[in-house]
Amino acid sequence: MAGSVAPVTACNLIRVRTDRIFARLEQEPARPLTPPPEMSGTRRALFFTTLGLYAAIVAAVLTTSRLVRLDWQVMLFRPYKQWPELHAFLDYFVVLGQRGPTAVLVAAWLGWRSWRQRTLRPLLVLSASLLLLNVTVGAAKLGMGREGPHYANRIGANEMFLTGDIFPSGHTANAVVTWGILAYLATTPRARRRLSVVAAVFALGVGTTTVYIGTHWVSDVLLGWASGLLILLALPWFEPLIAHVEAYLLSHWYRFREGVAPLSARLRPAGARIQPVTARLGAGGASPASRPEPALSEPALPAALSADPPARAGEPRTHHPAHARQHAARSERSPVTPAGSRRPYGERTVSRTAPMGPRK
Numbered sequence: 001m002a003g004s005v006a007p008v009t010a011c012n013l014i015r016v017r018t019d020r021i022f023a024r025l026e027q028e029p030a031r032p033l034t035p036p037p038e039m040s041g042t043r044r045a046l047f048f049t050t051l052g053l054y055a056a057i058v059a060a061v062l063t064t065s066r067l068v069r070l071d072w073q074v075m076l077f078r079p080y081k082q083w084p085e086l087h088a089f090l091d092y093f094v095v096l097g098q099r100g101p102t103a104v105l106v107a108a109w110l111g112w113r114s115w116r117q118r119t120l121r122p123l124l125v126l127s128a129s130l131l132l133l134n135v136t137v138g139a140a141k142l143g144m145g146r147e148g149p150h151y152a153n154r155i156g157a158n159e160m161f162l163t164g165d166i167f168p169s170g171h172t173a174n175a176v177v178t179w180g181i182l183a184y185l186a187t188t189p190r191a192r193r194r195l196s197v198v199a200a201v202f203a204l205g206v207g208t209t210t211v212y213i214g215t216h217w218v219s220d221v222l223l224g225w226a227s228g229l230l231i232l233l234a235l236p237w238f239e240p241l242i243a244h245v246e247a248y249l250l251s252h253w254y255r256f257r258e259g260v261a262p263l264s265a266r267l268r269p270a271g272a273r274i275q276p277v278t279a280r281l282g283a284g285g286a287s288p289a290s291r292p293e294p295a296l297s298e299p300a301l302p303a304a305l306s307a308d309p310p311a312r313a314g315e316p317r318t319h320h321p322a323h324a325r326q327h328a329a330r331s332e333r334s335p336v337t338p339a340g341s342r343r344p345y346g347e348r349t350v351s352r353t354a355p356m357g358p359r360k
Helices: 010-025 041-062 066-077 084-097 099-117 121-144 170-184 189-213 218-259 263-267 277-281
Strands: none
Touching: 041 066, 041 218, 066 218, 084 099, 084 170, 084 189, 099 121, 099 170, 121 170, 121 218, 170 189, 170 218, 189 218
16 A cells, blocks of 8 residues: 555564664764873872782781681681582682683673774783783792692691692682773773672682682682782873883884785886777777787797797698787688597407517
């Protein structure tokens, strides 16, 4: 019926919403980018307070204080035997503290933000934080060499300077840094508060899970929390270097994009003009002598390629220019007899006149 409106179906509604989503994804962000945080007085005070707590935990473990006694009490309590029903879930939950899976997830999200905001800062901040995490936590692990609860040698000992590498807890520090980066890069105060809560839940949960499973002492988890928090608090000091690296990479990328020409432009000499095929051959079947010269100068062929091929037996040798050589019609060509017999192999006869014995 003329003038009738097409009914709104589910397919049309989904198509309209999908078009709107993709149109919005292609747009630039509406709000401007927030400037990177500075090292304020409050952040500096928190940094040095956390650094003092870090030193206090290390000193408490070295002196075999009450903290080491607490480590042994929790280890001998064996939480994984007290609540075995939680073990299956916590085995998967602790993956949120592993460096590989969490780095891939967070890098994918920050890569999407970098593309939307046309900046490399989110990815560079994540890279800088993971580099600091590997250097500081890895050096502390190897330097203090503490054994884990499952490999303890003597009850009540601090198990320091042996062959272990669990002090501080890498899972805990990685959970603090990886999920805390999302709150650090948040663009609004509301998003920063929410992401801070999420990062705190993940960091606390991963740390207590390692104690429940029995892979870390309590002091390992405490030092892991302090290590991750120190990296997050120290990131504003690295913001000028991150900005410098971003400007360097973007300048080289834009220079690379401007310097790369299309393939046809790179292969064609400057100022050369390629004429159409009809113009080079001549209109209406014109003779080769009357066709115009091509715009591109043809390079000289080697002698082996420019020479005429040898004539067949019984044919007179003709000398024509390479461009004016004419091909004979099919009816004028001499038939070519193939070598050998055309009969099938089974119909061929073999002569038996010669003796089959060995030759003398």
